[in-house]
Amino acid sequence: MKSTLDLSSFKNNDIRGIIGEQINEHLAFLLGKAFGEHVLFASAETSLDSLAQVVIGRDNRETSLSLQKAITKGLNESGISVIDLGMTGTEEIYFATRHLRAIGGVQITASHNPINYNGMKLVGIDASPISKGNGLDQIKQRIEVLDQELNSGLPISRVQPSYSCRTASILAPYVEHLLSYITPSKLSPMKIVVNAGNGVAGHVIDDLEKRFNELNVPITFIKVHHSPDGKFPNGIPNPLIKENQIATRDAVLAHSADLGIAWDGDFDRCFFFDEQGNYIEGYYIVGLLTEAFLLKESNATVLHDMRMTWNTIEVANKLGGNAVGVKAGHALIKEKMRELNAVYGGEMSAHHYFRDFGYCDSGMIPWLLVVELISKTQQSLHQLISSSTNKFPSSGESNREVVNPEQVMGRVLSRYRESAVDIDHTDGISINMGEWRFNLRKSNTEPLIRLNVETRQDRTLLSQKVEELLQLIK
Template sequence: MPAPPEIFKAYDVRGLHTEQIDGDVAHAIGRGFARVIADLAGKPTSELRLGLGRDMRLEAPDFARRYREGMVAEGAHVLDAGQVGTEMLYFLVGSRELDGGLMCTASHNPKAYTGAKLVKQGAIALSGDAGIGELRDLVVGDQLGDAPGGGSSEEVDLFAEFQEAALRFIEPSNVKPLKVVVDGGNGMAGPMVGPILDRLGLDLVETYWTPDGTFPDHEPNPLLPENREFIMRKVVETGADLGIAWDGDADRCFFIDDTGRFVDGDFLTAILAEHLLAKKPGSDVLYDARASRAVADTVSAAGGTAHVNRVGHAFFKTRMRDEGAIFGGEVSGHYYFHDFYNADSGTIPALLVLEKLSVEGKRMSELLEPYRSRYFISGEINSEVADGPAKMAELEQEYGSRPGATVTKVDGVSVDFDDWHFNVRPSNTEPLLRLTLESLVSEQDMEARRDEVLGVIRA
């Protein structure tokens, strides 16, 4: 079947298996990926060393085989890590200094989806701005021609090496025997993170911990409230100190405090930044344009320097590599670490939070109280609009001209006042504007300002 152009997204390849991506399309993507990486690396495909991993989806073994065959057909040597979490593919590319890597995954999407996450040397993600567009043109435009052949592959086992690398981010003896509910969403967290947590002497309540591509219990997307209701209840029922839930390919983790309340990504970024700055004082930290001022305030108070950044892992990883920030956090649950090849991880944040709770002797709700009582955030709210750029210009004119306003355009349009601010940015794939707003006055003030700005957006 021909590859439909819409499967090539802003940061990855994603589509319905069989209907949009079949084995032949996967083979073509494998070939095209090798070509794109060869161009980026400035070397022939016959000299490439590429990594490959796959998640637990039912079609993943077959699709990964076809990706591998495509890369080998172009002459590349493929290191196949088998069934792993996505960050283990990043670890493979970074630790072996490979030219790139392909992870066969549809991340947090429902079971009908398949796809690939793609990185170049240094585990830096390809994006629509750099690499994925070229891949789309090769595959959709049927520009691949005959394959030169001559490649090869080998299987590699990363688990022991990865576990040791992750544990180096903490002092394992610091971690107390906390009671922790873990929800793997029948994804890759169980086999990837489970053995590490088992070594820490925790009282683990394991749920949906076995990989199962049918997702019999709930979709592996903890950002959706309906998918985290279970773990929120379970934390309260079991009297646990903490709950941790992962998405399908386990490169993102989400936290539930001891009262059963979801922990917002802004506040988790601030907590992680504070803990890391205690280990490496004076360092730089990145945070995304949607985030609460809690992040910048916490980083500054901890002696670091905070830098606002464009949303998207390609932009975070590249800037961290170029400027040396020790950590970057996104509201969506992506957390990046300089000492982990600037890659995002769902393992390292879990370890750091467990260490911080243990060292400080506080409950998660206690760590969060100073944030929740001062920073009142709306979360991200989507609105369908006919003309996104025109609406953002209208918002900039309406609010940017008010006394005390500061307008920035790191990502979309941000307007800041002394006691409140908002960011509005377009979706990469849909006719949507995404609003995040924060008040430093009260929950009621946030809600009133949120409704006012939404009124302009939706007028």
């Protein structure tokens, strides 16, 4: 019987879709072959002394292991040796690709998507991003050809005995790398609520806890939903959902903790709660991390997305750094960071990128830096951000479904063009009106308009302008 193939799971930066309909072992096998061919060709064009091996890991979703086996078979048949890292977070694949000098890496994950989803994230040599326009389209096209060959009965290459799959662990060197961003001996006594959301962050926290104990670091972890469970009995690990924030907030208050941290399923994003249990918008964390790096490396360049910017720019200017606005999206930010040798890049969506982490994003490095900043300043997390939240109150992101996003953006631009102080088109439209500004941008994957607004010390004006813009969009 002819196998069905639905490639609508290919997005801008990864592959994700509904299990069975879009994501299945047939696609995974073909992806393994096509990706293997792609990274072999790419590695042949470089002068790097990399081995013909790919690292692969998976989250704890119930279909992830079978998908990993299918991808491994495809990689082997393309002439690739595979290093199986077992259950990992996405950033462990980034680290392992570089640490083991592999020519590519694959993480099987659906991160924060619903339980009936799964997917894959791909990287090339040095954990360089593979995305739409940067290899992912070619891999998709090759999959279509391979599928036609498979279903037509044409001969295709079979597994070669010399190409293998071996297991390995990079947890120890990965954790040592994480600790290199801070000075553990200078951390103050602290209680930290950590909520893995029954995803895969728990094993890293456990190893960090072990290392802290060995180093006599006075950090106590209060663990919530810590064990991996692919049935997600406490809800999908998506801390942006308000209902999912309750467990972390309640644990912070119940234990009088100094802060709370929650992760999405593959822990490449982390979300913060202060000692009062308040959820902190990712925008203000970008400002904190900008401060953390510029205190260590003055005159450095940091990148930020264009959705909300004033706080990050002020922090960078105050500390002698250079803040550069860029379009949101991991491939674009990583590329720009390499170009400018930026030490850090941050998105308000809780993606944080680090030069010394191969310009990749991490959900573990941010909280370590924040804990170190709390220790250095002897201020609570609430105190650290209160100045920024008061100076630059922000709306958070409002999403509205529209029929014609371009038409809506044109209407909004016409409304404010003449009275604007500045208009920027780096990512959608960013309009500075003096005492307030906003960014309006299209979703890359859905018929949505995304709105973010901030003001200068005026929450009443913030509410008014959010309502004004939402009415104009509608």
